[in-house]
Amino acid sequence: MGNTEKSWEKRLSGSVDELAVDFVESLSYDRRLYKYDIAGSIAHAEMLGAVKIITKAEAAEIKKGLLEIGESIAAGEFVFDVAQEDIHMAIESALVSKIGDAGRKLHTGRSRNDQVATDIRLWMRDEIELLLTRITQLQLAFVRLAAKYTDDIMPTYTHLQRAQPATVASYLLSFVEMLARDYSRLKDCRDRLNVSPLGSGAVAGSTLPLDREMTAKALGFKDITYNSIDAVSDRDFCAEFIFCCSLISSHLTRLAEDWILYTSAEFSFIRTDDAYCTSSSMMPQKRNPDMLELIRGKSGTVYGALVAMLTILKAQPSTYNRDLQEDKIHVFNAADYTDTCLQMTTAIVSHTTFNTRHIADGLDEGFLDATALAEYLVRKGVPFRQAHGIVGSLVAQCEEEGKKKLGELTIEQFTAACEKIEEDVYNTLDPTGVCRSYQSKGAAGPENARAQIAYWKDKLKSQ
Numbered sequence: 001m002g003n004t005e006k007s008w009e010k011r012l013s014g015s016v017d018e019l020a021v022d023f024v025e026s027l028s029y030d031r032r033l034y035k036y037d038i039a040g041s042i043a044h045a046e047m048l049g050a051v052k053i054i055t056k057a058e059a060a061e062i063k064k065g066l067l068e069i070g071e072s073i074a075a076g077e078f079v080f081d082v083a084q085e086d087i088h089m090a091i092e093s094a095l096v097s098k099i100g101d102a103g104r105k106l107h108t109g110r111s112r113n114d115q116v117a118t119d120i121r122l123w124m125r126d127e128i129e130l131l132l133t134r135i136t137q138l139q140l141a142f143v144r145l146a147a148k149y150t151d152d153i154m155p156t157y158t159h160l161q162r163a164q165p166a167t168v169a170s171y172l173l174s175f176v177e178m179l180a181r182d183y184s185r186l187k188d189c190r191d192r193l194n195v196s197p198l199g200s201g202a203v204a205g206s207t208l209p210l211d212r213e214m215t216a217k218a219l220g221f222k223d224i225t226y227n228s229i230d231a232v233s234d235r236d237f238c239a240e241f242i243f244c245c246s247l248i249s250s251h252l253t254r255l256a257e258d259w260i261l262y263t264s265a266e267f268s269f270i271r272t273d274d275a276y277c278t279s280s281s282m283m284p285q286k287r288n289p290d291m292l293e294l295i296r297g298k299s300g301t302v303y304g305a306l307v308a309m310l311t312i313l314k315a316q317p318s319t320y321n322r323d324l325q326e327d328k329i330h331v332f333n334a335a336d337y338t339d340t341c342l343q344m345t346t347a348i349v350s351h352t353t354f355n356t357r358h359i360a361d362g363l364d365e366g367f368l369d370a371t372a373l374a375e376y377l378v379r380k381g382v383p384f385r386q387a388h389g390i391v392g393s394l395v396a397q398c399e400e401e402g403k404k405k406l407g408e409l410t411i412e413q414f415t416a417a418c419e420k421i422e423e424d425v426y427n428t429l430d431p432t433g434v435c436r437s438y439q440s441k442g443a444a445g446p447e448n449a450r451a452q453i454a455y456w457k458d459k460l461k462s463q
C-alpha cells in the first residue's frame, strides 16, 4: 500500500534530498494519531456528502476505505513510508490507492493544519480520561493505606525539622488532596480543549458550504472554534495539558523524596516491597529505592516538555508554522511519563507498610508537643506570643538538663516558668495526646482522618 506521489507534486520541482525527507517527517511519531485521523476524516466525508459537495455514495466509499486502512494499521500490516511525511498524508494516499477518485475528494475544504489540530484534541480527550483513571487508582491506594493507620502517630516536619505530631493517615491523605487538584485541573483542560477546529482549512476557512457543526457533533465536540486564523495554530491546550502533567509529576516527586528518606536507616519509617528496590552490584547489603528515585528523576522529562512546548509557541508568526509539528513529541512524552509514573506510584503505595512501632519509639525526639503546650497556656489566658517565649525557654532548659521531653520537667520547673501552669499540664503533653486533642477542621488528628477517609471512599466511588 502507499503512494509516494505528493499532493503538491505539480508545484515543486520534485528534487529530493533524503536528509530533508527524514528531517521533515513526523510519521514516525504521529502515526499514534491514526485512529483519530480516520475518525476525523470519516466525519468530514460524511459532512461533504450531507452538504452535497460529494455524493453520498462517494462518502460511503471513503468511509469504507478509511475503516479498512484503520484495520490494517491496527493489525500492523500497513506499510508506513516516511516520504509521506505524516499520518494525514499516509492515510490519504493509501485511500487514493485503494479507491481512486472518491479518495481524491476527501481533502475538499480542509487542510492538514485543521486535521492535526483536530486529531491532537481527539487524542488528548482520551488520554486525559486515562490519566483521570490513573489518578483515581492512586488516590484509592492512598486511602486504603491511610485506613490502616488512623491511630498511629508520626512526626511531621517543616524545614525537615520535627514540627507537630500527625496521624500517619493524615499524612497519607495529604497526597489524596494534591491528586484531587490534579484531577480537576485535567478535567478543566479537557473541557477547554473540547471544541472542533475542523473546517478551519489552511487558515482562513473555505468558500464551500462546510457544515462545521455537523462534524463537531459527529466527533463529540461540545462546540466549534469561531476564528479559523486562531484555530489552525492554537496549541494552548497542549501547553496546559503538559502543565497539568508537570504538577502531577511534582506531587509524585514530593512523595518519592519523602519515601526515599523514610526508607533510609536514619528514618526507617516505612518498608516498600522488594519488587520496587534494586541492589548494588558491589555492596551486597544494599536495598535501594530506585523506582522512587526514577519517579523523582522522570519529572525532569515532563518539565522539559513544558519548557519545550512553551518555547515552540513563543513568537511564532500568526497561524500555522511547521514549528508546531514538534508539539506532539512533547505532548506524547509528558503523557507517557505521567502515565507510567502514576502507575508505578500506585504499585508502590499499595505495597508499603509503616513501621509504626519504630516511629512511636522515636516520638519523644524533637519536642513535638511544644506547640500544644503553648496553646495550653493560651487556654490559661497567656497571650500566644508570651506563651511561645515561655515554651521556647522550657525547651532550651530541657536541652541544657539533658531532658528529652517537656514531660520530664517537674511541676516546680513549670510553675517557675509560668505560674498559670498546673498539674493538668501533663495531660496535654505527649504526641499521641496532642494528636487526639486537635480541634480545628482539617487538623491531622485521628478523628478528622477517619472522617476524611469516609469522605474519599464515597467520593472516589463515583469519580
Ligand code: ARG
Pocket (backbone or CB within 6 Å): 026, 030, 085, 086, 112, 113, 116, 320, 322, 324, 325, 326
Ligand atoms: N505534520 C504536520 C504537523 O504536525 C501537519 C501539518 C502540516 N501542514 C503544512 N502546511 N505543512 O503539524
